Amino acid sequence: MPDIIAKDLVVIYNYTLRTQSEEVVGKDEGEQTPYLHGYENIFPKVEAEMEGKKVGDRFSISLSAEDGFGEKTPTTPQQVPRSAFPEDAILEEGVAFNLETPTGEIMPFWLSEVDEEFVYLDSNHPLAGEKLFFEIEITGIREANAVELEHGHPHGVDGHAGHHH
Numbered sequence: 001m002p003d004i005i006a007k008d009l010v011v012i013y014n015y016t017l018r019t020q021s022e023e024v025v026g027k028d029e030g031e032q033t034p035y036l037h038g039y040e041n042i043f044p045k046v047e048a049e050m051e052g053k054k055v056g057d058r059f060s061i062s063l064s065a066e067d068g069f070g071e072k073t074p075t076t077p078q079q080v081p082r083s084a085f086p087e088d089a090i091l092e093e094g095v096a097f098n099l100e101t102p103t104g105e106i107m108p109f110w111l112s113e114v115d116e117e118f119v120y121l122d123s124n125h126p127l128a129g130e131k132l133f134f135e136i137e138i139t140g141i142r143e144a145n146a147v148e149l150e151h152g153h154p155h156g157v158d159g160h161a162g163h164h165h
């Protein structure tokens, strides 16, 4: 087992994410989150801070909006009738969809508002413009397998998670 975080290793960690207003907006609820170090699976600033850490290390790091989900761009959310979505689509605030723009580009959109008849698509991530505060604990480090290295991301905590891509 490797004991220091370095490129091509899978790192398993727990985290809590808060905004400036102390609101907890992300937490893995005791589940361990894996990422492949050196492949920008996570925010580059957080990945840089991970370098050289070992199991049991804890740290806090804050990110500017720019280093997090980006600055908020002043756009008007697009009103779309619910009927434009498949019947089984989950239409709740904060849900993301990858949609094709008129120029053929695939872009993520988030539902910023939902009412009985319409949903509102916003190109801003719900946490755009927010300063982010992470608390992170490293709980495991392991070698990546060949498939994970080829894909550039881990397949679950143990490397055997089924996946479809």
Ligand SMILES: [Zn+2]
Pocket: 148, 151, 153, 154, 155, 163, 165
């Ligand atoms: Zn994969």
